[in-house]
Amino acid sequence: MVKSKSAYSIPTKLGKLETHIIVVWVDNEASVLSRVVGLFSGRGYNIESLAVAEVDQKNNLSRITIVTTGTPQVIEQIVLQLKKLVPVHKVGNFKKDDKNVIFKEMALLKIVANKAKIKKALNACKKLNPVILDQTNKSAVIQITALKREIDNVTKILKPFGLVSASRTGAVAMTRGAEIFN
Amino acid sequence: MGNLYSGAEIVFKCLEDQKVEHIFGYPGGAVLPLYDELKNHPSIKHILVRHEQGAGHAAEGYARSTGKPGVVLVTSGPGATNVVTALTDAYMDSVPLVCISGQVPTHLIGTDAFQECDTTGITRPCTKHNWLVKDINDLPRIMHEAFEVATTGRPGPVLVDIPKDIQFAKAKYFKPKKEKKQKKKSSNKFNQKDIDQLVDLMKKASKPVFYTGGGVINSGPRASQLLRELVLLTGFPITSTLQGLGAYPGDDNQFLGMLGMHGTYEANNAMHDCDLLINIGARFDDRITGKIDDFSPNSKKIHIDIDPSSINKIVKVDLSIVGDVSDVIRSITKTLKNKNLNLEKSNKQKISKWWQQIQKWRTKQSLNFINSDKVIKPQHAVQRLYELTKNKDTFITTEVGQHQMWAAQHYKFNKPNRWMTSGGLGTMGYGLPAAVGVQVAHPEKLVVDIAGEASILMNIQEMSTAVQYNLPVKIFILNNQYMGMVRQWQELLHEKNYSESYSKALPDFVKLAEAYGCVGIRADNPDELDEKIEEMINTDGPVIFDCHVDQNENCYPMIPSGKPHNQMLLGPKDQTENKISGKGKALV
Numbered sequence: 001m002v003k004s005k006s007a008y009s010i011p012t013k014l015g016k017l018e019t020h021i022i023v024v025w026v027d028n029e030a031s032v033l034s035r036v037v038g039l040f041s042g043r044g045y046n047i048e049s050l051a052v053a054e055v056d057q058k059n060n061l062s063r064i065t066i067v068t069t070g071t072p073q074v075i076e077q078i079v080l081q082l083k084k085l086v087p088v089h090k091v092g093n094f095k096k097d098d099k100n101v102i103f104k105e106m107a108l109l110k111i112v113a114n115k116a117k118i119k120k121a122l123n124a125c126k127k128l129n130p131v132i133l134d135q136t137n138k139s140a141v142i143q144i145t146a147l148k149r150e151i152d153n154v155t156k157i158l159k160p161f162g163l164v165s166a167s168r169t170g171a172v173a174m175t176r177g178a179e180i181f182n
Numbered sequence: 183m184g185n186l187y188s189g190a191e192i193v194f195k196c197l198e199d200q201k202v203e204h205i206f207g208y209p210g211g212a213v214l215p216l217y218d219e220l221k222n223h224p225s226i227k228h229i230l231v232r233h234e235q236g237a238g239h240a241a242e243g244y245a246r247s248t249g250k251p252g253v254v255l256v257t258s259g260p261g262a263t264n265v266v267t268a269l270t271d272a273y274m275d276s277v278p279l280v281c282i283s284g285q286v287p288t289h290l291i292g293t294d295a296f297q298e299c300d301t302t303g304i305t306r307p308c309t310k311h312n313w314l315v316k317d318i319n320d321l322p323r324i325m326h327e328a329f330e331v332a333t334t335g336r337p338g339p340v341l342v343d344i345p346k347d348i349q350f351a352k353a354k355y356f357k358p359k360k361e362k363k364q365k366k367k368s369s370n371k372f373n374q375k376d377i378d379q380l381v382d383l384m385k386k387a388s389k390p391v392f393y394t395g396g397g398v399i400n401s402g403p404r405a406s407q408l409l410r411e412l413v414l415l416t417g418f419p420i421t422s423t424l425q426g427l428g429a430y431p432g433d434d435n436q437f438l439g440m441l442g443m444h445g446t447y448e449a450n451n452a453m454h455d456c457d458l459l460i461n462i463g464a465r466f467d468d469r470i471t472g473k474i475d476d477f478s479p480n481s482k483k484i485h486i487d488i489d490p491s492s493i494n495k496i497v498k499v500d501l502s503i504v505g506d507v508s509d510v511i512r513s514i515t516k517t518l519k520n521k522n523l524n525l526e527k528s529n530k531q532k533i534s535k536w537w538q539q540i541q542k543w544r545t546k547q548s549l550n551f552i553n554s555d556k557v558i559k560p561q562h563a564v565q566r567l568y569e570l571t572k573n574k575d576t577f578i579t580t581e582v583g584q585h586q587m588w589a590a591q592h593y594k595f596n597k598p599n600r601w602m603t604s605g606g607l608g609t610m611g612y613g614l615p616a617a618v619g620v621q622v623a624h625p626e627k628l629v630v631d632i633a634g635e636a637s638i639l640m641n642i643q644e645m646s647t648a649v650q651y652n653l654p655v656k657i658f659i660l661n662n663q664y665m666g667m668v669r670q671w672q673e674l675l676h677e678k679n680y681s682e683s684y685s686k687a688l689p690d691f692v693k694l695a696e697a698y699g700c701v702g703i704r705a706d707n708p709d710e711l712d713e714k715i716e717e718m719i720n721t722d723g724p725v726i727f728d729c730h731v732d733q734n735e736n737c738y739p740m741i742p743s744g745k746p747h748n749q750m751l752l753g754p755k756d757q758t759e760n761k762i763s764g765k766g767k768a769l770v
Contacts, residue, residue, distance in 0.1 A: 007671055007743050009473055030314070035306060042307045073494060080491035086311040086331060 015071035019048070021103060021173045022075075023092035023181070024082055028054050028062040032087045036064055039085065045078055046070060049105070049148075049170030061089065065172045067096075067148075092173075092181045100176050106169045107151045112139045113162025121161035125154045186352040189318055189344060190219035193282065195355050196325035197226055202253050204229060204244060204622050206237040210257025211297060212284030215349035229622055229651060232643035234261050236615035238268020239641070242277045243619030246602045247577055249402055251278040251332050252619065258284045259297030262343075263304065267609060269339045270308040274606025275425060276400055278337035280328050281309075287347040288316060301343045310338040318351035326358040335369045336489040337400055369488045370505040377513045379501055380460075383482055384518075384525060387458035388532040389539075390418045393441065396425030396605070397463015397487060397507050399598045405508035406430070406598040409462070412515050417526030417533055419540055421449035423464045424590055424605045432594030438540065439549070442470040443741050444587040447548035447750055448540050450739075453478050454747035455539070460484045463507045466496040467606070476746030486510050548739040548752055549591050558708050560585065560660045560731040564592040564632065567658060570715050577620045577629045579603065581613040581637030584666035584737045589632040611640025614657060618644055621653040628656070628719065635661040635688055635728075645698040648724040656718050657726045659691060662733045670736045675743075691728035700724040 026032045033052060040047050048067040055063040068078060075093065082091045094101045111121050118140045122130060125142070128150060134141040144151060148171060155166050175181055187195065193216060197205070206229045209217045220228055231237040234256045241252025252272075256265050262283045272279045286295040302314045311331050313324045324342055332340045384390060392413060398405045406429045413420050413436055420430050421441040430437055439446035441453055450472075453459065459481040464470070471477045474496065483499040485492070486507060493502040503510050518525065525533075551561045564585075578593055579602040580586040586603055595601050602620060604612040613631040621629045631638075638659055648655050668683040695702030701721050705714040705728070718725045738753035 007675070009468055009471075009744055030316075031302065031306070034303070038306055073498070077491060077495055080493075084310075084489070084491055 015073060017069050017071060018075060019067065019069050019096040020075050021094045021096060021101070021171060022066045022068060022078060022082070023094070023173055024064040024066070025089040025091075026062050026064060026085075027087040027089070028060045029087060032062070033064070035085055035087065036066075036082065039081055040066070040068070040078075043077070043081065045074065051170035051172050065170060067171050090181075094173060102174050102176060103147060103171050104145050104173075105148050105151055105171045107144045107146075107155070108133070108167045109142050109144065109155065109158060109163055110139065110165040111142070111158065111162045112164045114138060117161045121158050121163070124157050124161065128154060185354070187355050188215070188219075189315075189321055189349040189351050189353070190215040191222075192318075192321050192353065192355050193325060193344070193349075194219050194223045194226065196322060196358075197253065198223060199357050200326070200329045201250075202226055205253040205255050206231055206240045206244070206619065207255030208232075208234050208237060208257065208261060210261050210284065212258035212286060212346050213255060213261075213282075213349075215346065216255065216282070216284070216344075228255070229618070229647065231615065231618075232646050233641065234264035235267050235611070236618070236641050236644040236647065238265045238279065238281070239271070239609070239612050239615035240619035240622070240644070240647075241279050242268060242272050242275075242612075243579060243602050243616030244623045245272075245277050245279060245619075246399075246616075247599050247620040248623045249599065251280050251329060251337075254279060254281040256281065256283050257297065258286055258301065259299045261297075262301040263299060266304060266308060267607075269305055269341065271604050271607040271609045271612065272339040273308045273310070275604065276337050276396060277339065278332040279339035280332050281305075281339060281341040283341060283343050284349070285314065285343045285345040288345045289347070291345065301341070305341045308339070309341050312341040312343065314343045315345065315348050318348050318353040321348065321353065322355050329358070336397075336492075370509055371490070372503045372505045372510060372513075374513070374517075376501065376503045377510075377517050380484055380503065380514060381517050381521065381523070383458055383484065383501070384416065384418075384460075385523060385529070387482075387529075389452075389456045389481075389536045390416070390458040390460065390533070391438075391452045391456040392418055392420040392460050392462060393423070393453065393464055394420060394426045394429055394462045395423040395464025398426055398429035399463075401463065401488075401507035403598055405511065408508055408511040408515065412511050412518075415515060415518055415524065415526065417529065418460075419452055419537070421445070421452065423467070423470060424603060426464060427590060428595035428598045428601045431596045433596065440590050441747075442467075443472070444591065444737055444739065445741075446591075447546045447739055447752065448543035450741065450747040450750055451543045452540055456481045458482050458484070460486070461499075462486045462511070463488075465492045468496075471496065472741045473744055473746045478747070546752065546756065548750070548756075550756075551735070551738075551753055554732065555708055557732045558705065558711055558729060560662065560735055561588050561592055562708065563658075563660060563711060563729050563731060564588045566711055567630065567632070567715055568593045570712065571628060571630065571719065574628045574719075576600065577602070577617075577624060577627055579613040579616040579620060579629070579631045581631070581633045581640075582608045582610045582667075583634045583637060584662075584670065584735075585632055585634040585637075585660040587667075587737045588660070593632070610637040612637075614638060614641050614655070615644045615647075617655040617657070618647050618653055621648070621655050622651070625653075629654075630656045630658050633657055633659045634666060635659050635663065635691070636665045636685060639689075642694070645695070645700065645724065645726070649699045652723065654721070654723050654725075656721075656724070658718070659726065659728050660731050661688075661691070661728055662731050662735070663688060664733060666735075667737070673736065691726050695724075695726035698724075700726065702726050702728065704728045704730070706730045
């Protein structure tokens with residue numbers, strides 16, 4: 001065996017990586033987002049996407065949705081560490097392939113092209129129920145609400161039809177059925 | 183209740199209501215209103231340190247030796263940045279601190295004003311929580327919440343950043359609310375089923391071991407008593423982490439000594455070979471576990487901890503019990519007694535075999551060293567210090583390095599809260615200010631900082647604090663002119679390339695002591711050691727004891743990096759004996 005030159009242990013083999021959606025209810029106060037994000041960066045956790053907005057004006061609550069990847073052990077740590085933060089009320093944790101949870105992302109796509117091409121572009125993303133928010137003779141802004149990979153795909157398809165700019169949100173999540181998460 | 187108070191008054195009224203008696207601090211522009219208010223509150227004594235890091239460590243020593251939160255008061259900018267090391271240290275070792283920092287006036291925040299820094303931004307990762315007070319009406323609530331967050335659950339440091347204009351502004355004051363239960367993150371989350379399961383495992387175990395840590399100390403002196411009762415009732419062996427020393431008597435026969443990188447042979451082997459490992463208030467630190475894959479491979483693992491995020495963080499356990507250590511131990515003992523289980527008797531046969539094995543490991547006497555009558559061996563110095571101070575209720579602090587490990591190995595603690603050391607962060611320069619804090623809390627007790635000559639120089643300025651308040655701390659320096667632990671690793675891992683670990687120019691510590699207005703003592707050879715230590719103990723006032731020790735001594739036993747617990751490197755005596763016995767065999 002090669003002699004280690006470190007007084008620290010050698011990294012052991014990694015577990016299987018899983019993608020999870022973590023939902024965090026927090027007090028909407030100054031620096032709360034940096035506490036949550038700082039926890040992720042400080043402990044070397046991963047953030048794939050992030051969505052934050054106030055959801056309850058009366059109680060001053062915000063809902064943060066974070067998509068992250070890690071071993072099951074790391075995911076468990078993320079949840080437990082988040083729960084320790086003082087402004088955090090509750091934490092939800094869903095596997096990305098959980099059938100009982102709906103995940104959505106939104107994208108605003110700007111297409112600059114002639115009318116024919118714009119029409120083709122709209123056709124190409126028809127399955128995703130595009131909403132036209134703005135249209136001129138040589139441009140269109142369309143809104144799509146779909147899964148991450150669907151939006152990834154459609155942006156690739158739209159490139160040749162004149163897609164010049166894409167603005168996307170992080171994923172948000174909601175459980176199916178009458179149940180609410182506690 | 184209609185009275186309006188200034189922000190500075192509110193801070194002190196709150197400190198009074200929180201029964202704070204001492205604060206450690208250093209004044210500056212942004213905290214002058216608070217310092218002005220100090221004179222109106224005679225029940226609160228301010229200890230003026232010489233550097234804000236010293237204030238933080240002093241408050242840590244104060245907190246660790248009393249169980250009460252330590253309070254720190256510093257100014258904005260450099261005052262706040264200087265205290266960051268101490269906050270991080272307290273965060274790693276779960277020490278309750280409340281740090282109050284001044285800030286530039288609200289309207290100047292964000293303008294790069296004089297002595298401005300983003301204090302809450304900088305301290306966010308090294309505190310349990312922090313607050314920037316932007317509205318005077320929030321101040322009473324935030325101050326009380328700060329104390330609550332610092333002291334409940336797993337304790338830790340918090341910081342309240344108060345802009346100067348807020349210190350002048352006026353508002354109503356209210357006392358801490360008694361009941362705020364549902365908001366507080368409750369700490370006891372276990373039920374009787376967990377306890378029953380644990381008791382069942384304890385009944386079945388034939389090679390059990392308790393592994394206890396700083397959580398037992400943090401749970402209060404009652405937890406240590408309950409632990410002693412439980413260990414006696416079960417007859418199980420017990421080992422402790424660095425931070426847990428003193429929770430169980432160090433000279434008791436059931437105690438295997440400290441475990442981990444520089445732990446005893448018997449403690450580490452017991453951890454490796456056990457079939458039931460009961461972790462009480464420890465966190466599977468990397469200095470404890472060694473190679474994770476080979477950590478205690480055949481045991482059922484139980485983890486008792488107040489912090490849910492400690493569970494399964496490093497080592498996957500079979501049963502976790504989240505709760506305050508004393509409550510959990512009380513439940514275990516109660517259940518054992520209710521079921522009429524005296525494990526010591528009923529399990530005697532099974533466990534006696536285990537004890538025989540442990541006795542075999544003990545015969546290695548892994549803490550042994552080859553003593554000398556020419557030079558003072560550092561281990562010998564600690565042993566003599568222990569022998570000459572064990573009958574007093576002595577408080578020991580340390581710096582970080584070889585001397586710290588020798589202190590942990592050779593000084594035996596019988597009570598909790600008597601041992602203050604920087605374990606998690608490993609902060610050189612911790613010991614002297616911590617000793618100052620301990621002595622402030624216990625003016626009549628003997629407080630000794632076992633130090634190294636390199637570490638002590640990192641916060642030597644606090645001698646001035648000790649002299650100012652007539653705090654008779656004893657600084658016992660094991661002086662080998664090397665950063666000993668660095669040198670040891672360079673010897674073992676870097677082919678003896680002692681790169682920058684030798685201090686060529688050291689001060690004359692005796693003269694240094696005199697310069698500070700205290701007493702300096704030097705010991706050069708073993709014959710004079712006892713006499714000089716007695717002289718130190720009997721000196722009324724602070725002492726710097728410069729103990730010249732063997733420069734080449736290494737700290738053994740040791741788990742080399744990447745090795746499991748059962749592959750320890752033993753001391754030179756054992757190494758030579760082994761060689762001899764090898765040859766001896768050939769002769770036979």
